[in-house]
Amino acid sequence: MKTLMLGNEAVARGLYEAGCCFVSSYPGTPSTEITECVAKYEEVYAEWAPNEKVALEAALGASLTGKRSFCAMKHVGLNVAADPLFTISYTGVNAGLVIGVADDAGMHSSQNEQDSRHYAKASKIPMLEPSDSAEALSFAKLAYELSEKFDTAVLIKMCTRVSHSQSVVETGERVVPEQKKYEKNPAKYIMMPVNAKRRHPEVEARTKALTEWAEQTDINRIEPGQDTSCGIITSSTCYQYVKEAFGDTYPVLKLGMIWPMPQQKIKDFAATVDRMVVVEELDGFIETHCKNLGLSVSGKDLFTNIGELSQNLVKEKLGGTVQTGTCLTEDIPARPPVMCAGCPHRSIFYVLKKLNLTVLGDIGCYTLGAVAPLGAIDTTVCMGASVSGLHGFVKAGGEEMEGRTVAVIGDSTFIHSGVTGLINIAYNESNATVIILDNSITGMTGHQQNPTTGYNLKGDPCTKIDLESLCHAVGIQRVRVVDPYDMDTCQTVIKEELAAKEPSVIISRRPCALLKYVKHPGPICSDPEKCKGCKACMNIGCPAISMVDGKAKIDATLCVGCGVCEQLCKFDALGAKE
Amino acid sequence: METKNIMIVGVGGQGTLLASKLLGRLLLGKGYDVKVSEVHGMSQRGGSVVTYVRWGDRVCSPIIDKGQADCVLSFELLEAARYTEYVKPGGRIIVNSQQINPMPVVAGAAIYPENLVEKMAGLGIQVDAFDALTLAEEAGSSKAVNLVLMGRLSKHFEFTTQEWMEAIEHSVPPKFLEMNQKAFALGQSA
Numbered sequence: 001m002k003t004l005m006l007g008n009e010a011v012a013r014g015l016y017e018a019g020c021c022f023v024s025s026y027p028g029t030p031s032t033e034i035t036e037c038v039a040k041y042e043e044v045y046a047e048w049a050p051n052e053k054v055a056l057e058a059a060l061g062a063s064l065t066g067k068r069s070f071c072a073m074k075h076v077g078l079n080v081a082a083d084p085l086f087t088i089s090y091t092g093v094n095a096g097l098v099i100g101v102a103d104d105a106g107m108h109s110s111q112n113e114q115d116s117r118h119y120a121k122a123s124k125i126p127m128l129e130p131s132d133s134a135e136a137l138s139f140a141k142l143a144y145e146l147s148e149k150f151d152t153a154v155l156i157k158m159c160t161r162v163s164h165s166q167s168v169v170e171t172g173e174r175v176v177p178e179q180k181k182y183e184k185n186p187a188k189y190i191m192m193p194v195n196a197k198r199r200h201p202e203v204e205a206r207t208k209a210l211t212e213w214a215e216q217t218d219i220n221r222i223e224p225g226q227d228t229s230c231g232i233i234t235s236s237t238c239y240q241y242v243k244e245a246f247g248d249t250y251p252v253l254k255l256g257m258i259w260p261m262p263q264q265k266i267k268d269f270a271a272t273v274d275r276m277v278v279v280e281e282l283d284g285f286i287e288t289h290c291k292n293l294g295l296s297v298s299g300k301d302l303f304t305n306i307g308e309l310s311q312n313l314v315k316e317k318l319g320g321t322v323q324t325g326t327c328l329t330e331d332i333p334a335r336p337p338v339m340c341a342g343c344p345h346r347s348i349f350y351v352l353k354k355l356n357l358t359v360l361g362d363i364g365c366y367t368l369g370a371v372a373p374l375g376a377i378d379t380t381v382c383m384g385a386s387v388s389g390l391h392g393f394v395k396a397g398g399e400e401m402e403g404r405t406v407a408v409i410g411d412s413t414f415i416h417s418g419v420t421g422l423i424n425i426a427y428n429e430s431n432a433t434v435i436i437l438d439n440s441i442t443g444m445t446g447h448q449q450n451p452t453t454g455y456n457l458k459g460d461p462c463t464k465i466d467l468e469s470l471c472h473a474v475g476i477q478r479v480r481v482v483d484p485y486d487m488d489t490c491q492t493v494i495k496e497e498l499a500a501k502e503p504s505v506i507i508s509r510r511p512c513a514l515l516k517y518v519k520h521p522g523p524i525c526s527d528p529e530k531c532k533g534c535k536a537c538m539n540i541g542c543p544a545i546s547m548v549d550g551k552a553k554i555d556a557t558l559c560v561g562c563g564v565c566e567q568l569c570k571f572d573a574l575g576a577k578e
Numbered sequence: 579m580e581t582k583n584i585m586i587v588g589v590g591g592q593g594t595l596l597a598s599k600l601l602g603r604l605l606l607g608k609g610y611d612v613k614v615s616e617v618h619g620m621s622q623r624g625g626s627v628v629t630y631v632r633w634g635d636r637v638c639s640p641i642i643d644k645g646q647a648d649c650v651l652s653f654e655l656l657e658a659a660r661y662t663e664y665v666k667p668g669g670r671i672i673v674n675s676q677q678i679n680p681m682p683v684v685a686g687a688a689i690y691p692e693n694l695v696e697k698m699a700g701l702g703i704q705v706d707a708f709d710a711l712t713l714a715e716e717a718g719s720s721k722a723v724n725l726v727l728m729g730r731l732s733k734h735f736e737f738t739t740q741e742w743m744e745a746i747e748h749s750v751p752p753k754f755l756e757m758n759q760k761a762f763a764l765g766q767s768a
Contacts, residue, residue, distance in 0.1 A: 003606070004612060324644035326701045338625070543624055
């Protein structure tokens with residue numbers, strides 16, 4: 001049946017059709033929907049793991065036991081999973097093991113723009129790169145064949161435009177291969193030096209065999225063109241930009257497997273064209289490979305290694321003419337994302353700013369606490385870096401820093417990799433104050449369950465990790481819980497814990513305002529008679545409040561009645577409807 | 579046929595994704611090659627959001643580039659003005675005239691520009707601006723702005739009302755079907 005599918009949904013369909021039985025992932029834009037979609041198939045066990053390293057190790061375990069398995073992550077998640085990745089390259093698999101990784105060129109929702117293709121080369125694990133949903137589906141199935149044929153994990157590299165574009169796919173039936181037997185095999189699965197030394201040559205031989213496969217496969221195909229003055233090598237969404245810009249004008253070598261790459265096929269292609277150009281996003285990965293083959297090729301001399309490419313950009317750089325539209329001459333104000341009305345993070349950041357604290361931030365919706373008017377965050381690096389960074393900050397900074405520095409981290413991020421930093425704080429005894437922003441969900445990626453919510457990926461009730469007990473268990477004596485809507489108490493507690501001569505955790509607990517089960521009191525009103533136009537309520541950056549003719553006005557379609565602005569008004573101008 | 583391009587733009591949370599889902603369904607049913615591209619994640623938190631819908635005999639790129647949109651369908655006035663550069667010569671903007679202040683305007687750091695409809699028309703773009711929010715409320719919910727806009731859009735493309743209705747039935751929950759159909763009809767006749 002022909003149907004429209006998101007690239008991520010198509011990967012999920014491919015996993016299903018290939019008989020995948022086990023999926024373990026950590027959410028991250030733009031990869032999240034692969035796991036959400038595959039969880040809808042009853043035949044597939046799917047879960048959210050605490051982080052990507054755990055997810056990949058779980059998927060390896062499932063593969064060893066004899067069932068086809070999968071895990072997904074965003075590009076930066078692969079950094080977390082890199083440790084098992086490099087050694088899985090040596091152990092190989094039992095049943096097929098496929099790893100989905102989604103890059104975010106243009107950083108629509110990410111903290112960096114790393115190019116995950118380097119991981120395939122560095123870990124010596126093959127990587128397939130689909131260019132639309134139909135390929136996402138077929139490559140997912142092919143990945144299992146390759147995984148079992150060559151005894152290797154296989155990476156499928158997605159990007160925002162492939163993950164989050166719907167295109168036409170043809171679905172098929174699910175075929176589950178016979179379960180493989182687990183057999184004890186220390187030489188293959190125990191990677192201590194004596195065994196690993198024997199495995200490494202196997203890895204090199206495998207790469208050689210895969211390179212030969214890359215020469216033959218039709219997923220690396222030459223598409224002829226009339227004009228051989230230029231030949232283009234490309235892959236992923238860039239292939240689509242090339243085809244959009246030039247149709248079948250120039251010959252194209254379309255690479256579906258990005259590691260290992262063919263050698264002879266590229267040389268043969270080069271021999272048929274006057275000039276060869278590589279069109280790829282981010283780094284010159286294919287280009288470097290071509291140059292290593294001794295070929296003359298253009299690439300990053302024409303195309304930027306920053307952000308996304310597009311059909312206009314491809315056309316323009318290769319000598320075509322591009323007709324664009326017309327801009328308005330005046331400035332159009334930007335519309336950056338903002339914390340939602342009623343967001344429980346807002347008031348905590350207001351208090352932190354009021355106390356003029358240094359705030360080490362982390363990854364999640366609450367990163368928005370960094371933008372005006374709150375502007376309360378000093379650093380954002382990676383998952384968990386707030387807590388571990390705080391330890392170094394106060395340990396090295398001494399008493400002066402201890403009294404005025406905190407870390408903020410969400411519930412899901414804390415479980416992901418904040419708790420290890422907290423163990424370091426307890427063990428190495430820094431006087432640190434960590435605030436866990438517990439909104440009872442993984443918010444930024446679109447409401448995924450996590451170990452602190454009491455529900456699993458399929459929505460069933462499950463064991464709920466108790467944050468207070470966890471903090472106590474790792475050695476933190478002072479654990480306080482506050483309601484972020486109650487700003488006076490928050491301020492008092494934060495001051496007390498900063499003054500305390502031992503490490504503390506403050507759990508700021510209130511569920512995300514967008515969760516369906518959260519009941520709000522409903523919009524409040526402003527009283528223009530009482531409002532003096534002092535703009536105190538504007539300091540929290542709530543999208544429901546604006547100044548109209550010098551008076552505060554509440555947008556009733558957005559306001560949920562959280563009451564935070566009421567606490568800021570000295571003139572009693574904001575309050576519940578009479 | 580030449581590929582047709584519609585950009586759906588608005589503010590995160592306004593329901594632009596349902597509009598693209600509905601269009602995708604309709605176009606696939608007509609036998610076209612279709613691509614619909616969305617952006618998820620951080621931009622959904624009240625930020626500017628863009629969805630691309632493309633159809634034809636063979637659609638390659640999932641995105642619409644500058645100067646390529648046959649139509650920009652905008653859920654909010656300022657968002658229409660942000661994307662005029664994407665409209666192809668002789669192209670069209672259909673815009674809900676509702677204004678939602680972005681944070682820089684709310685915070686007093688920027689000004690919401692005035693007379694945007696006139697200024698956009700001044701670029702030679704056919705601008706169809708109307709109050710879709712009031713019509714949506716008339717249909718039963720402010721959330722039905724997307725269906726009102728779909729109704730308006732339907733006037734410019736050759737699909738039958740029956741084809742639209744079939745796509746609506748498949749894209750909205752049954753309990754909201756009647757309200758959404760009403761919103762579509764109000765947009766179509768407005």
